[in-house]
Amino acid sequence: MSQNDAVRLEVVEFMGKKLNFLDLGKDIAPEIPVYPGHMKTAFWWHKTHEETKFTLGENSKYPYGFGVKGIITCDHTSTHVDAVYHFDPNKSHLSVDKITLKELIAPAAWIDLSFVKGRVHITIDHLKRALDEAQVTLKPGMILLYWTGIEPYSETDPYYYLSQYPGLDKEATTWLLDQGLVNIGTDAASLDTPADIDYPNHTVHAEREVVHTESLVNITKIPRHDNFYVAMFPLKFRGLTGSPVRIFAIWEDE
Numbered sequence: 001m002s003q004n005d006a007v008r009l010e011v012v013e014f015m016g017k018k019l020n021f022l023d024l025g026k027d028i029a030p031e032i033p034v035y036p037g038h039m040k041t042a043f044w045w046h047k048t049h050e051e052t053k054f055t056l057g058e059n060s061k062y063p064y065g066f067g068v069k070g071i072i073t074c075d076h077t078s079t080h081v082d083a084v085y086h087f088d089p090n091k092s093h094l095s096v097d098k099i100t101l102k103e104l105i106a107p108a109a110w111i112d113l114s115f116v117k118g119r120v121h122i123t124i125d126h127l128k129r130a131l132d133e134a135q136v137t138l139k140p141g142m143i144l145l146y147w148t149g150i151e152p153y154s155e156t157d158p159y160y161y162l163s164q165y166p167g168l169d170k171e172a173t174t175w176l177l178d179q180g181l182v183n184i185g186t187d188a189a190s191l192d193t194p195a196d197i198d199y200p201n202h203t204v205h206a207e208r209e210v211v212h213t214e215s216l217v218n219i220t221k222i223p224r225h226d227n228f229y230v231a232m233f234p235l236k237f238r239g240l241t242g243s244p245v246r247i248f249a250i251w252e253d254e
């Protein structure tokens with residue numbers, strides 16, 4: 001069973017309310033597919049429990065020792081947010097540690113674009129059809145998640161997963177940002193289809209200084225198309241161009 005077959009939903013009591021938290025993020029692990037050319041993840045034992053117990057010696061009554069692992073990874077591994085600095089070398093002041101909470105925690109909506117084939121552009125007409133079907137009206141300050149349907153291939157067929165998804169064209173991504181969105185998320189490895197190496201999303205998001213979030217899971221498991229929140233938490237990597245995130249859809253039952 002892949003990690004994403006299990007819908008990770010928990011009810012958490014928070015600020016006096018019972019809230020549903022649905023995990024929208026993948027694990028970070030050596031096995032997960034990475035964007036072509038990006039660095040893979042490696043874990044190793046830096047010190048095992050046995051080693052530290054040996055170092056502490058017989059004078060220590062601590063019975064277990066402590067284990068510590070090393071990590072090498074990429075700032076764009078797994079489910080992650082792209083900082084504006086990722087898109088434009090002149091925007092080092094907009095690195096991942098500078099992203100504001102308003103771009104990470106916001107009212108959200110999700111739409112289903114899985115009717116668009118892989119390796120083609122998602123157009124404004126496609127967006128309007130999906131928004132209409134979901135009965136969603138975009139408002140300034142929102143985060144939009146869109147589902148392409150590619151995610152189930154992530155672990156079963158990584159080459160397909162990394163090459164056969166659609167991406168917003170320049171007009172569509174511009175139109176979305178004109179609605180005042182603060183962040184856009186997708187289950188695909190990029191907002192830009194690999195069939196278009198002009199990277200219209202990365203270009204427009206550089207100019208408009210808007211972040212986006214890639215490689216989400218469980219988008220279709222959110223039981224309503226709007227009237228929920230998305231909250232994501234990148235690590236505070238100083239000066240880097242992205243970070244893996246813990247990310248949740250959050251809603252209160254009616």
Ligand SMILES: [Zn+2]
Binds near residue numbers: 076080081242
């Ligand atoms: Zn990225």
